[in-house]
Amino acid sequence: MGQLCDVVVIGAGPYGLSIAAHLAGRNIRHRIFGKAMETWATQMPRGMQLKSEGSATGLYDPARRLTFERYCRDRNLPYADLGVPPRLKDFVDYGREFQRVVVPHLEEVMVESLEYDGSRYQLRLAGGARCSAGAVVVAAGISHFAALPKALSDLPRGLVTHTSQHHDLGTFKGRKVAVIGAGASAADVAGLLHEAGAEAHLIARGSLIPFHTKMRLPRPLHDQLRNPLSKIGPGWRSVFFTKFPHLFRLLPETRRLRIVRTYLGPAPGYFMRDRVIGKLPVHCGLQVMQAKPNAGGVLLTLVNESGEKREFQADHVVCGTGYRSELARLPFLDETLLSRINAVEGTPILSANFESSMPGLYFVGAIAANTFGPVLRFACGAEFAAPRVARHLSRRDKSLAPSSAIEAGSPIHAMAQVVDVPGDHS
Secondary structure (H helix, E strand, O other): OOEEEEEEEEOOOHHHHHHHHHHHHOOOOEEEEOOOOHHHHHOOOOOOEOOOOHHHOOOOOOOOOOOHHHHHHHOOOOOOOOOOOOEHHHHHHHHHHHHHHHOOOOEOOOEEEEEEOOOOEEEEEOOOOEEEEEEEEEOOOOOOOEOOOHHHOOOOOOOEEEHHHOOOHHHHOOOEEEEEOOOHHHHHHHHHHHHOOOEEEEEOOOOOOOOOOOOOOOOOHHHHHHOOEEOOEEOHHHHHHHHOHHHHOOOOHHHHHHHHHHOOOOOOOHHHHHHHOOOOOEEOOOEEEEEEEEOOEEEEEEEOOOOOEEEEEEOEEEEOOOEOOOHHHOOOEOHHHHHOOOEEOOEEOOOOOOEOOOOOEEEOOHHHHHHHOHHHHOHHHHHHHHHHHHHHHHHHOOOOOOHHHOOOOOHHHHHHOOOOOOOOOO
């Protein structure tokens, strides 16, 4: 059966680490598996900036002692609540510092399988170790959900990749690369490829690249009233989606699915406009119809709205074509367990506390967006999810350990002793 524990958290990104921090704050015995900030550190391009404002960037411990703002100010790193895009490297380093200080009991081992035996969840870890838990929180992020267009999905992996497969774009120096897409990941990679010495071409289906507009600062009063700020952007709808995910869940299912599908598309940040437009060729109004490998790399057949075709030769194709959240794409989920989870459009139907139809099995992050709305697609959604999941886990089963049952010297006992975060980490 393996080692027994009350709760297991799968994943160590912003959601997993924030939930572990809240579980520890409630003295709930748990284990958390994963590599800290791994997706951010390895599946996003070096040199990238985040679209979120500084005030909307961070991880969440119960007392909010280690915020992104505090981390940056202590180290004299660029930071402002508004108008200074956070750098990817700073966010990754901050997340790892958060883990070191707030979640020191993280076990950097991957979960290979998750099954349910009728009473408890059984996990097999890389290396063969096993663990048994009464409840499991899946905070696996988006790394398993990368989506490739059908026309490109059959190409050899050496010729086509997803933006999530690249951190060091310098490997493309001197090569001609077609980047497919019009969203943030496509524009980011195209601009950074150009700066790394590649011949980058951005190919988009739409008639333009929908860069965000830079916010006027300070904001005029009428702007603040008409479009109040939220952590996912300006506008009253964004305020509602950010502040009230529990109410979003009560909307009719068809309306929820439509909003999640269409609201806040993956538009590039305003700061990428000058790194793309005028710097590299942008081909708009074209869709990939066919792709064939040849001696020169890849021959793309592109088609416009009028049905006119043109060919485009590239050494490599990088797809910035987003992510498709689906339970079936989580490789550690046992097929029998998967078949028992009630789902809509491939994503779990969740209770008000993120619990699926399988008792004690919770899902957070992008895969929960169809239930709780667009904010769950963003790291800042952990601010809502973490305390809610931890609170429910503390109530659902009296077998969860009270503070008096925590053993001295255990990882959670150690966490309970963290009363403050040192101001100087240099």
